[in-house]
Amino acid sequence: MKVLVIGGGGREHALVWKLAQSPHVTDLYCAPGNAGIASERIRHNGAPVHCVPIGAEDLPTLVAWAREQRPDLTVVGPDNPLALGVVDRFQAEGLRAWGPTRVAAQFEASKVFAQQFMERYGIPAPRGAVFEDPRAASRYAASLGGRCAVKADGLALGKGVRVCRNQAEADAAIEDWMVRRLLGPAGARVVIQELLEGIEVSLHALCDGRTALPFPTSQDHKRLKDGDTGPNTGGMGTYCPTPFLDETQLAQAYAQILQPWLKGCQAEGIDFRGLLYPGVMLTANGPRVLEFNVRFGDPETQVYLTRLENDLFELLWASAEGSLPSAPLRWSAQTSVCIVLASAGYPGDYRKGCPISGLEEAEQIPGVKVFHAGTDRVNGQWVTKGGRVLGVTALAPDLPAALQKAYAAVERIHFDGMQYRRDIGHRALRWQRP
Incomplete structure (x- = not known):
């Protein structure tokens, strides 16, 4: 094929x-x-x-x-x-x-569509509202004490969500997007949601229009720096599985999210064939969907596919054909970790063309695979080309072992200005099941 x-x-x-x-x-x-x-x-x-x-x-x-x-x-x-x-x-x-088709891709392409769809079909989500008028948006943010997530309606290269802790931050986001139009047409409408407390995880499910095969949980690290500080990025690292839901709780979470979502798609004639990726907050009152994505996450893909034991071609073919098997997916019992190495200046303007050394040495460590995100090959030399440059991924029996292996591989790689987080998986390492 x-x-x-x-x-x-x-x-x-x-x-x-x-x-x-x-x-x-x-x-x-x-x-x-x-x-x-x-x-x-x-x-x-x-x-x-x-x-x-x-x-x-x-x-x-x-x-x-x-x-x-x-x-x-x-x-x-x-x-x-x-x-x-x-x-x-x-x-x-x-x-x-x-x-997914263009219509089905609206779950990610339009935060307004996703919010209103979740409300129509009882999918657990944060309390929120849609606005086209910045003054009304500001008043609603004030009703939440300024503690809210302000989300641009359209796609904005991962920059369309601001988590606000006070009214000044909320008003700044509203001003930037709805008045100054820093995100262009993506910010013409916004969704404002209450700010939830809890642990955020990534869920994925492979869909064929009628059924959905759930993945294990993973957890991305969006902030640039250790301790979840610094600006938001496209993702600085992830691991899979997480310890935050046992098998029963995970099945319940998927039932609360996927079953009403599938019913809603059928009711509205949306033939969704692809990958649904809900970002979920685990709160004291149960899971809440923060947003929908309609493709594999990045860097979640790197940890999922290093653990997946099924033939990926067979799965994607069946998804596209509407004939996914009813049997659950098969996963390695091991843990996978991905550490993202980024260019100096990322997520803002970043340097390009910096020579990269140590890639071959890193992959000599058993269980390590280095995925390229923003590299080039110039006169036989690896050089940087993007903001996120590499995803150093390691598979090992448990999270501490996978982290040790991944960071050992990272230490063998070098390029000028290389930045990465040294605390990937910190929540899981501190986690104690209630």
Whole structure:
């Protein structure tokens, strides 16, 4: 089977790496891919992975390439192409693509749509309201004592949510987005939600339009610096599984979220085939959905796919075809950890072109895989190209062992200005089950 993966970050490297292990895959392409992806090979035939220099949001060129090359399956990684309707475009050409259609992608592309959908179908979520008038938004934030999450309606490259602890912070977010339009049209409408206390986790579920296969929990670390300080980022590291829900509690959480969500999709004619990723706050009153995403998380993909024992190609094919098996997914009993190495200046303006050393040495540690997010290969030398550069991922029997292995690998890697968190998994290490 010929497979195309759309995207070029660490998530897509993990998808390519896992798909390359499938005996069904004979040819594997990635658009645009990255230097690390280009170094992968298909396991059973040794064929190289081909990077195609087409941007993930260049839908006309992607469709033209696919019309000529006729991939058997196209796997969409990032959110923006989904929101733009890339799956619809491929389907119109008679091409099989995995991921939700433009209508189904609204769960992530529109925070307003997601909030109102959760209210309609009783999905547990924070109390919130939708606003188009900044003065009304400010008054509602004041009714919450200024302690709220202000969310831009549209996609904003991970920068569309501000957690506010007082009225001044809430008003600043409202001013920046609704009046100054720093996020462009994404901030024309906002959702303001009450600020919940608890532990935040990532859930994932693979869907085929009728059923959903749940994943274990993982936990991302959004803040740049140790102790959950500094600016929000696309994610500085994650681990899987987490200790915060036992199997019974996890099943209950999924039942409270997925069952009404599936019923709502059926009621509204939304044929969701892809990956649903709810970000969930575990509160004293049970789980609450903070937001929906409609694709694999990044860096959650790196830890999920290193633990997944199923054939990923078979799962994505079945999801796209509406024929997922009823059997639960199979997971390694081990723990996976991913440490993100970022460029100096990230998440703001960052340096590019810094030589990277130690990648081969890091991967000599058993159980370590380094996924590339923002690298290039220049005259035989690895160099930095993105804000998030690498995802150093380690698999070991438990969390302390996985962390030890991952950080040992990190110590072998160097590039100027390299920054990373040294406390990934700190909540789990301190956790004691009530």
